[in-house]
Amino acid sequence: MNARISHLFGAVVVALVALIAMTTYWQVWARGSLEARQSNVRLVYRDLEIERGAIISADGIVLADSEPGRLDGRDVFLRRYPEQGLAAQLVGYSSLLAGRAGLERSLDPELTGSTSDLAGVRNSFDRMRGDTVRGDDVVLRLVAAAQQTAMDRLREAGRAGSVVVLDPSNGGVLVMASTPTFDPNEGLVEALDAPGSPLLNRATQGLYPPGSTFKVVTAASALDNGVVEVSTEFPAGDCIETGGQELCNFNGKDPGEHDFGYALVHSVNTTLATVGIELGDERLEATMAGFGFFKRIPWDYPADQNLASGIYNRRGNQVRPGANVDEARLAIGQERLLATPLQMALVAAAVANGGQLVQPQAVQEVRAPDGSVTRRPQAVFLGRAMTTETAGELRLLMRQVVDEGTGATAAVEGLDVAGKTGTAETGEEGLNDAWFIGFAPASAPRYAIAVLVERTAGTGGDVAAPIAADVLRTLSGS
């Protein structure tokens, strides 16, 4: 038996030596690459020795700051989010349990004072001397009061949803609300797999069929390409035949003889679809690209937390422009067309600012610990979405939508609101994605807005437009 006992010992030696080999692999060979992984909470821990800068709203509400504490036997700075779920997805989190997301991730170099400029170099000297390093404070363009209104109204709607308000002149993100939300102080771990995906920023990561709000893009393309004018006449009718299928107006309504302007204001599907066919997918998709579709919108938010709006196939992959699409259905916002609320806010902003695609901007300014401003971003325009004339015409038509069309519930006393509603079927009986996009004041727009409420029984006019009105009221202070 002794020989066999020796064999067994040999096997044990091999097994245990394999353990040492594997430990060596992790501690020597793979150590560097593991330390570089973003999802490694140890990175966050190392940065806890830095007094991470605060994140403050434009109206002076502290959204994130650091307070001294003790962690595992060391002096550290712990992150606090005094407003809890107010702008949780936009601000994001910097957490030992979950790593980093949102602006906490994308603005990390400034918040930790580890930028590559002079301030960053100074900070690394501090670190070497063992002094406390203090990161820069970031002031956002976000208006906390309006954000609060948006969150309250979305919560009252009882459905998941999102509100985005941009300043059309510089892209400033004035509101970016997404419900359901979470408390980054306490609820992060539960939020990871909570129902309704509260961590998801629906403004940038939620893809929804834009429905009739997309008719603004179709109209811009048609007017720019000279396919129609506002006064072009269209015949009466409740349905048309396209692609072997019937395409009808909302509730099968026949608008009677009307012009193109009327068709947009009253959201006549048949007319916009007819225009779409005449335009063709190539020209329509070119306009869409001008509005920022088909690509992730570049702004100061982590790229992987932005999804591109565009046409998606059934497997959820984006269909490249130029693929075979039904332009009639595309023109009225169907045909597996999906858009984020941020994208639709950019459409509204382009109409509002005379036709330019403006880059969203979360940051108003970055301040060093001594109070000096280290960065104040300038407005960036990514290109032209349509001509100034077309934008002017659409502005008037969208004003009429709120005055006399489907968007009447978006009206705000003393503030000329312009807009477009959308009610997209979700494929589930009686449930729609309700939209409103618009801007105010119509004559000299300061706010461009997109509101989306998921899976609701109501229409864009019933559900989304009143939320827009309340948010715009808070913003304008009226």
Place this chain on the structure above:
Amino acid sequence: MNALLRLPARNRELALIALALLITTAGFAAVQIARAEALSWSPLIAAALFAAAYLAAHVALRLYLPDADPYVLPITAVLAAIGLIEIHRIDPDLARDQGLWIALGLGLFVAVAVAFRDIRRLESLRYTCGALAVALLLVTIVVGTEVNGARLWIRAAGLQIQPGEFAKILLVVFLAGYLRERREVLAAPARRVLGVGIPALRHALPLLILAGAALVLLVAMNDLGSSLLLFVIALAMVYVATGRLLYVGTGLGLFALGGLAALQIAPQVQTRIDGWLDPWPDEQDSAYQIAQSIYTIADGGVTGAGFGRGLILNDAGGTIIPFAQTDFIYSVIANEMGLVGASAVILLYLLLAWRGFRIATQADDGFSKLLASGLAVAVAFQAFVIVGGVVRLLPLTGLTLPFVSYGGSSVTANFAIAALLLCISQRANRERG
């Protein structure tokens, strides 16, 4: 009294235990210095209790097993001390409990050493042990509670007991007795089929039942580790008894087949295998533990962060890796003691296994040889499976690291194993003169 002091083996043991206690004191001091906020008497009390218990166990050996192997007890002392220090570093309250468990475990150690200083007494209890092992496992399956997804625990009188740890020892005793009895008929089979010897069914049946039972356990307990451990111990003992690789190969093949089948019905096992093959896509949810374990190990580097200086706790006061004090204690050791310390721990298991197998070869009866081999394999393979799990060499399982992990069942059961090894050693050494 003079005769006792002149025992060369026991003197060596005492010197080594003194060294282990020195390590313990230094370790506690290091944690205390690194974590000034937790300054308290509790580590001193734990260390004192630890020292007293080990010295008492040593004295008991002088009295009852004077000729037994002098290295087993000091090896357990270093392992238990490292565990106690890291547990203290995680949570001083847990360390107080663990100190108590170690004292209790050494109490059981002395009791076993006294009761079975003639190891042949145990051989006559082989069937009782076998029945008891099966009963313990059945009880676990029927009234067990799930912890971390695996049903390995029963709650009784406010305590959580892990009967599998004790069932393991009883099973080894049963197998040692059974295999010694049937060794010849199993090794020299009755019939030959295609040139391969097949034992008579009535001799092999208990082994086949055992194989089936291990697979049932796998599914019922939802834990790959426990059933694999029991199965491998049995196969190793069958191999020592019969020398027939056919049994080992057939056994492993059956286990692999059964394991594949179990994958279909035990989701926990599937999750663990997925997390083993590629943890990174699920590192925030189903593979969180293994991913954090790897980060924790890698962070230690070659020399480690130092006792009490690693990053183990999170901002909520818990451990970053869940179950750090039990399943993942090796990751904590690798973090704070580095590759140097972690390798030392593995080498201590290797030393312990070496002493165990050496005791087996020196024993002159079949039962003792089989028992010592089985116990040595039990400790070494358990260390292999759990450490293999946390370093991603194997799928993760819910086993404890012998002598090191927090937990009363594990600690006391392993001290019983150490005592049994020393009982066998005593008899072998005395008869050799």
